[in-house]
Amino acid sequence: xxxxxxxxxxxxxxxxxxxxxxxxxxxxxxxxxxxxxxxxxxxxxxxxxxxxxxxxxxxxxxxxxxxxxxxxxxxxxxxxxxxxxxxxxxxxxxxxxxxxxxxxxxxxxxxxxxxxxxxxxxxxxxxxxxxxxxxxxxxxxxxxxxxxxxxxxxxxxxxxxxxxxxxxxxxxxxxxxxxxxxxxxxxxxxxxxxxxxxxxxxxxxxxxxxxxxxxxxxxxxxxxxxxxxxxxxxxxxxxxxxxxxxxxxxxxxxxxxxxxxxxxxxxxxxxxxxxxxxxxxxxxxxxxxxxxxxxxxxxxxxxxxxxxxxxxxxxxxxxxxxxxxxxxxxxxxxxxxxxxxxxxxxxxxxxxxxxxxxxxxxxxxxxxxxxxxxxxxxxxxxxxxxxxxxxxxxxxxxxxxxxxxxxxxxxxxxxxxxxxxxxxxxxxxxxxxxxx
Numbered sequence: 001x002x003x004x005x006x007x008x009x010x011x012x013x014x015x016x017x018x019x020x021x022x023x024x025x026x027x028x029x030x031x032x033x034x035x036x037x038x039x040x041x042x043x044x045x046x047x048x049x050x051x052x053x054x055x056x057x058x059x060x061x062x063x064x065x066x067x068x069x070x071x072x073x074x075x076x077x078x079x080x081x082x083x084x085x086x087x088x089x090x091x092x093x094x095x096x097x098x099x100x101x102x103x104x105x106x107x108x109x110x111x112x113x114x115x116x117x118x119x120x121x122x123x124x125x126x127x128x129x130x131x132x133x134x135x136x137x138x139x140x141x142x143x144x145x146x147x148x149x150x151x152x153x154x155x156x157x158x159x160x161x162x163x164x165x166x167x168x169x170x171x172x173x174x175x176x177x178x179x180x181x182x183x184x185x186x187x188x189x190x191x192x193x194x195x196x197x198x199x200x201x202x203x204x205x206x207x208x209x210x211x212x213x214x215x216x217x218x219x220x221x222x223x224x225x226x227x228x229x230x231x232x233x234x235x236x237x238x239x240x241x242x243x244x245x246x247x248x249x250x251x252x253x254x255x256x257x258x259x260x261x262x263x264x265x266x267x268x269x270x271x272x273x274x275x276x277x278x279x280x281x282x283x284x285x286x287x288x289x290x291x292x293x294x295x296x297x298x299x300x301x302x303x304x305x306x307x308x309x310x311x312x313x314x315x316x317x318x319x320x321x322x323x324x325x326x327x328x329x330x331x332x333x334x335x336x337x338x339x340x341x342x343x344x345x346x347x348x349x350x351x352x353x354x355x356x357x358x359x360x361x362x363x364x365x366x367x368x369x370x371x372x373x374x375x376x377x378x379x380x381x382x383x384x385x386x387x388x389x390x391x392x393x394x395x396x397x398x399x400x401x402x403x404x405x406x407x408x409x410x411x412x413x414x415x416x417x418x419x420x421x422x423x424x425x426x427x428x429x430x431x432x433x434x435x436x
Contacts, residue, residue: 006204006215007372009224011139016222018197022137023146025196026130027153029089032188033123034157035164036100036181038297040065040116041273042165042290043174045280047112050174055277057109059398062273064113066390068120074384076125078242078377084208085133085376086198088125093189095122101182104175124387128380135367135375136201144316144364148308151360155300155352158272162294166287197221201372242381244374253369253430254378257362260424261386263417264324264359267331270393270414271296271351278407282339292341292348299349303357308364316361316368320425323358324418330354331418335411355418361425362386369430389417 010019040062048058072092080088096119103115130150138146161177168176197218203211216226245254276293280286307319334347362382370378393414400410 018222019137026134026150030153031157034154035161038158039177045286046174055398055402059395062394063391065116065120068117069124070387072121072124073380077128077380080129080376085129088129092122092126097182097185100178104178128376131379132376136199144311145308147364147367148360151363152301152304155297158297256424256428257382258385260421261382262389263421265386266389266393266417267414269390270397273394274397292344295345296348296352299352300356303353304360307357316364320358320361321422323354324422327354328415328418331411331415335408
């Protein structure tokens with residue numbers, strides 16, 4: 001078998017057990033990210049009371065982790081296309097494990113901000129690797145489903161984390177939530193080291209030392225034919241650079257994708273960060289606020305899974321638009337809803353289903369638009385551009401709440417970016433996004 005047929009072989013052969021394992025491990029690691037990112041949202045009501053934080057300062061703490069995630073996605077993640085997906089995942093998980101544990105030791109807002117930035121660097125640099133590795137081990141006919149499934153690990157981790165946070169906070173205090181995140185991330189390092197292989201496409205295109213042996217060992221574990229030799233002409237080493245994403249071939253797609261990511265992240269992280277705190281401020285108990293945040297994330301899990309399943313058949317672009325329009329309607333309804341637990345649980349579920357369900361489509365789009373050589377760079381910079389919106393969303397929400405604007409006004413303001421994201425994805429007409 002020639003190395004140039006690896007992609008074709010993956011597309012044409014039945015899915016092996018190793019390929020399923022890769023997708024499941026990436027899904028599990030993304031669950032850890034969901035827990036780690038939203039740990040601050042679940043602990044915010046308790047930390048805010050203990051440290052007497054204003055909404056403005058709490059907004060800064062929310063955004064601090066997102067600053068790190070933006071920097072990690074834009075400036076660290078692209079080097080995955082040089083050192084490999086597996087190496088970047090191991091490095092990122094180590095950073096996350098240490099910083100999450102140290103976050104539990106913080107005693108003031110400044111220390112918390114610093115630790116959240118460091119945690120964000122690890123999370124921002126790992127997500128593009130998980131997306132690329134999932135896409136590269138999956139045949140084209142199932143790629144949307146696999147990437148969508150991997151992405152919904154994030155809200156599922158947040159959902160489980162929400163239930164765990166209630167018990168941990170009541171039994172051991174808010175610090176225990178971060179200690180738990182650190183231990184789980186350390187377990188992720190061990191899982192990756194022993195069970196997660198490197199990408200076959202990365203090994204065959206970059207050809208690091210011993211690439212042929214590594215490829216053949218992976219192929220043997222999949223029960224597939226061995227590779228006799230590598231191509232004689234090595235591909236020129238390409239330094240990770242955003243300039244490659246802005247060449248005439250990719251420029252329009254890249255800019256529209258960045259715009260969509262930015263707008264969607266702006267709304268998404270306002271919801272993830274502030275929904276538990278807003279509901280507590282409306283008069284509900286802390287545990288009820290966390291449960292409503294958990295319903296938001298559980299809806300996101302099911303919505304993302306549904307979009308991933310349907311997009312292989314219907315195409316990803318129209319589904320993003322339909323989901324986001326549903327999200328706009330749900331946001332307005334949530335903003336005007338009375339503080340009744342049952343009603344808010346249902347609306348939060350619908351919000352998560354539509355908003356993050358549609359947002360998963362952007363990850364699928366990024367994984368499909370770019371070739372192997374620049375895939376993680378493309379995904380990383382798309383996430384990085386989007387994280388700018390994620391930084392602004394919680395911070396802007398804190399400012400509006402601090403200024404006394406009502407919940408209904410806040411939710412109407414943050415519904416507008418979803419409409420703009422619809423426009424961006426409508427204009428992003430690429431054959432790679434059509435159903436296979």
